[in-house]
Amino acid sequence: MDNKLKKNIIYNALYQALVILLPILTMPYLVRTLSKEQIGINSYSLSVVQIFIVISFWGINNYASREIASQKDNGKMNEEFWSLWTIQIIFTIFSFVTLNLFNIYFFKDNKIIFFIQSFLVLINMIEVSWFFIGIEELKLVVVRNTVIKLLMTSSIFIFIKDTNDFYLYILINVITSLVGNIVLVNSLKQYVSTPNVNKERVRYHLSKSWKFLIPQFSILIYTSLDKVILGNLANMTEVAYYDQSQKIIRIAVSLVSSVGVALLPRMTYLAQNNKKEEFDNLLTKSLNNVLLVSIYIVTVIICVSPNFVDWFFSKEYRNMALLMQIVSPIGVFIPIATILWNTVLIPNKLDNIAIKSAIYCAIMSVILNTLLDKNLGALGAIITLLIVEFYGMSYRIYHSRKYYNFKILIPSLCKYLGAGIFSYICVILFTGFMKSSIISTVIIGIISTIVYFLILIAMKDKLLLSYLEKVKMRLKRGELNDKKII
Numbered sequence: 001m002d003n004k005l006k007k008n009i010i011y012n013a014l015y016q017a018l019v020i021l022l023p024i025l026t027m028p029y030l031v032r033t034l035s036k037e038q039i040g041i042n043s044y045s046l047s048v049v050q051i052f053i054v055i056s057f058w059g060i061n062n063y064a065s066r067e068i069a070s071q072k073d074n075g076k077m078n079e080e081f082w083s084l085w086t087i088q089i090i091f092t093i094f095s096f097v098t099l100n101l102f103n104i105y106f107f108k109d110n111k112i113i114f115f116i117q118s119f120l121v122l123i124n125m126i127e128v129s130w131f132f133i134g135i136e137e138l139k140l141v142v143v144r145n146t147v148i149k150l151l152m153t154s155s156i157f158i159f160i161k162d163t164n165d166f167y168l169y170i171l172i173n174v175i176t177s178l179v180g181n182i183v184l185v186n187s188l189k190q191y192v193s194t195p196n197v198n199k200e201r202v203r204y205h206l207s208k209s210w211k212f213l214i215p216q217f218s219i220l221i222y223t224s225l226d227k228v229i230l231g232n233l234a235n236m237t238e239v240a241y242y243d244q245s246q247k248i249i250r251i252a253v254s255l256v257s258s259v260g261v262a263l264l265p266r267m268t269y270l271a272q273n274n275k276k277e278e279f280d281n282l283l284t285k286s287l288n289n290v291l292l293v294s295i296y297i298v299t300v301i302i303c304v305s306p307n308f309v310d311w312f313f314s315k316e317y318r319n320m321a322l323l324m325q326i327v328s329p330i331g332v333f334i335p336i337a338t339i340l341w342n343t344v345l346i347p348n349k350l351d352n353i354a355i356k357s358a359i360y361c362a363i364m365s366v367i368l369n370t371l372l373d374k375n376l377g378a379l380g381a382i383i384t385l386l387i388v389e390f391y392g393m394s395y396r397i398y399h400s401r402k403y404y405n406f407k408i409l410i411p412s413l414c415k416y417l418g419a420g421i422f423s424y425i426c427v428i429l430f431t432g433f434m435k436s437s438i439i440s441t442v443i444i445g446i447i448s449t450i451v452y453f454l455i456l457i458a459m460k461d462k463l464l465l466s467y468l469e470k471v472k473m474r475l476k477r478g479e480l481n482d483k484k485i486i
Contacts, residue, residue, distance in 0.1 A: 056095040059212030068134025083201040092125040148180035218358035238377035245323035299420035310436035
């Protein structure tokens with residue numbers, strides 16, 4: 001794995017963590033500054049706007065990265081870029097106009113809010129991060145997105161003081177998104193030249209990119225509709241338990257899953273050039289890294305949850321500790337599924353498999369939530385989520401087996417699971433008497449970490465030992481450099 005690829009993985013991981021961490025910082029402030037009704041209206045309107053944003057992309061945001069990655073000739077890449085961007089521009093205008101027509105006839109009570117937020121759709125016209133992902137320049141995308149998030153967060157604390165600032169709050173979201181997109185578009189001039197739209201290529205991409213639209217819609221169903229079903233069948237307290245119980249593990253998921261996004265261009269190149277050995281080696285190393293890190297994180301979350309919830313969320317959320325433990329395995333399921341999507345299915349143009357996977361997961365989510373949520377509440381929704389994510393991962397593994405031998409991973413999987421189980425047993429035996437506090441949570445986290453990695457060292461796990469050897473070498477180099485300076 002070369003330095004550029006490593007940097008792309010790190011950049012994307014840091015940004016994904018930021019995406020989840022910043023809302024956790026701003027939400028306590030916003031719920032005390034804006035009214036419950038305003039928070040609800042904002043969430044509702046954004047969920048509607050998101051549908052039109054997905055339409056405005058027409059699948060280009062996922063499809064185009066692969067197409068750009070497969071073009072190594074600058075002239076052809078320039079032609080592909082303009083053809084792909086033309087499709088995005090056309091559907092963005094269509095989505096913007098359609099949303100505002102809906103606003104006139106269906107959203108009469110909140111016309112101003114929907115009108116302001118409709119510009120998030122129009123701004124999407126100049127959202128070209130897919131191009132930079134395709135050419136493996138994730139640094140530009142991450143820096144742009146980080147600036148947007150930090151600018152918006154600081155603006156909230158500076159300008160939003162009470163309920164009278166609600167419209168300003170919505171406007172801040174629009175303005176910061178616009179600024180970020182302008183910065184990224186301005187960087188295009190380094191990579192693309194004069195507009196060159198090939199009508200034949202436009203028609204070709206239109207016939208292909210819509211397939212990527214379907215899974216995006218399906219994913220929206222089981223990442224948003226699940227809360228709607230739970231709220232209608234149970235109550236809003238159960239929704240709060242369900243939503244909050246996933247916060248911490250979602251941070252881990254975003255960090256680990258970022259590997260798949262960064263690998264997409266490289267795996268596309270290797271797949272299309274029949275470099276099977278390099279493809280297998282890179283995928284094996286990536287999957288082993290994901291298993292090592294994700295199982296470790298899941299282990300720590302299971303260990304600390306009972307102690308962590310009381311002081312972080314308050315004792316009113318004590319029932320949520322069990323939910324956090326039960327839902328934590330998605331920290332393994334989602335990253336594996338994401339890796340396979342980006343490194344096997346999309347590079348090998350198995351678009352139909354990816355589409356079917358998302359559709360089946362959406363259908364399962366709706367059916368199981370409808371059956372379980374009324375009687376089990378948040379627990380029913382958690383069980384549904386676990387089943388859906390496990391199925392999604394299994395489905396992709398099954399259809400990826402022709403391109404990769406998953407049996408290679410079994411020894412590593414057994415070692416990491418064994419280390420995780422033993423760590424949990426040690427935590428129960430040695431820390432069960434501790435009262436909930438920040439200090440005790442840190443102690444539990446440290447113990448579970450030490451036990452997990454010591455077991456892997458004892459079992460001579462090659463991946464972990466290779467990292468320890470690299471650390472050792474760097475320390476030696478540091479000592480040598482210090483001696484030279486002296």
